[in-house]
Amino acid sequence: MAKSDSDPVATEPERELTMRRAMVDAVASEMRADEEVFYMGEDVADYGGIFDSTEGLLDEFGRERVMDVPISETGFVGAAVGAAQQGMRPIAEIMFADFVGVCLDQVYNQMAKNTYMSGGAVNVPMVLTTAVGGTYNDAAQHSQTLYGLFAHLPGMKVVVPSTAYDAKGLMHTAIRDDDPVVYMFHKRLMGLGWLPAPEGPKTAVPEDDYTIPLGEADVKREGSDVTVVTLGLHVHRAMEAAEELAGDVDVEVVDLRTLVPFDTETVVESVEKTGRLVVVDEDYQSFGLTGEVTARVVENALDSLEAVERVAVPDVPIPYARPMEDEVNPQVSDIVAAVESVR
Template sequence: MTQQVAKGRELTMSRAMVEAIAHEMRENEEVFYMGEDVADYGGIFDSTQGLLDEFGHDRIMDVPISETAYIGAAVGAAQAGMRPIAELMFVDFFGVCMDQIYNQMAKNTYMSGGAVNVPMVLTTAVGGGYNDAGQHSQTLYGTFAHLPGMKVVVPSNAYDAKGLMHAAIRDDDPVVYMFHKRLMGIGWMPAPEGPKTDVPEEAYTLPFGDAEVRREGSDATVVTLGLHVHRAMEAANELADDGIDAEVIDLRTLVPFDTETVIESVRKTGRLVVVDEDYRSFGLTGEVVARVAEEALDDLESVQRLAIPDVPIPYARPLEEAVNPGTADIAEAIRTVTE
């Protein structure tokens, strides 16, 4: 589907997220936020900026540097009837607390035979592009999407960020809400054109599993998410001057996955480019290609995958830029499939 948003006030992605969180906290006293540097500091990527002033330390809680402890506490609070939002400062830190995420948060409803729900949101910052090396620059989309029991949300702009946050907090299942650092609109990390959008003041939700066609086209389908939605749009707009008409699909959520929109587009264009900031092997790019091959193989004429090669994210800026697909790389992939 292609959304139509009424013109109004523009927000950065971080402000849109905070607005949704504040609304849900006002409406439901069981909603609270916990994490490292989320209270007095307001989140290192402005994910909670201003919330402490309204809700105080009882509901916007700084925690000790123990991801195992506070994410475990969030799971327990959710099972007891609260709706916690727990922030994992960098997704790379999942290794510290994966037992709490995958063996508790994701599985406890199943393991209890449905006796308990775990209505919590795990927010986490993802992505590189600012030279923070191999332990603070990953996206790991595929890791979380691969593990059953969690919904996985990846907004690419402020409008989606707000609607998906409302939906995540209200959901009765655990949701992993992954926000890209480069899209948040913070001063020291400039965002590309696009993530700052018109956002309604009122609360609204966006359905999970409903991808968005950001640009309609007839020559090739580009499937991507997060930061690379904007890079794909840049590439598609550049190629339009050369007569190549690319369609760009923003997945928005990985779990549930909108296979139907992808298949419909590939049946129209016959050519597929999948772009991901996660690792190439065993990841999102392979999953998308496999789904298309299973359901629309006869319509598929050509395919290209762009992703991080199977190496840690380098610290040096030229090396980081070399491994992370850029606008020029996407444009070249589109040219390749349309030749």
């Protein structure tokens, strides 16, 4: 069922990298290969990105290609759109996905629509990177995922890696794409000393460049009883839940990896096998990813679907206090309970 990636034949032994190092590895390789690729954002030069998303790039490429910008998302995202339309391949980082509100016109009405509005006269080959997710008590304005906000609008592709291997391959693909791509990385998966990652995101990563096609989900764990569809941090929580249930329930875990394009086929094939679906998301439940996945399964495999359960953040702002944040953010125990409920 799992679709194969465009994996290279590795010429060197594979290294284990954190997700942040895998992302930087891909960006640096693309910058070496193409002088039109450059990186801009707040604290991405001297500081190396507050989540180490650009660590080391300034030393190699200098300030003309790794640029700290004023605290004006409206300004620098708009500049990135203009540069992309002139043939460059900018990577613009919004420090937190929550901050997209201050540059929504540039993202929704320029980045996403300018190819269409120009009748195809211009392309916008840019990557918008942004950190998502909670679990470290940074409150309501710094802890959202907002997957549905970006995926809802036609014109942009949306990438959400969950492992270092996927992070590198998807970054290569995103930078080379002639359409705008939103690349959403979860803070908890980056491998930061002050924000420990779960087991799983640090993986073997080839030295050579490789791409992972957008729109191909990955079956991270095969099973026969229940399908769990998720992405980002919750791939690892779903894997933990599956191991906890092993012996009683054989859980299949599908990592979407990209939201746009969306791999309906892999999700439907899994549900046709298991008959039961659990969708797990760190975004809000209403009008979000859990509803979209459920609808696609109902439209394409209703006869196979015996039960469905959604696990997501309730429709409340993300709390600051740790016990309250843990209460609203889906935990392993919530996924276990959902799987058991559809059995």
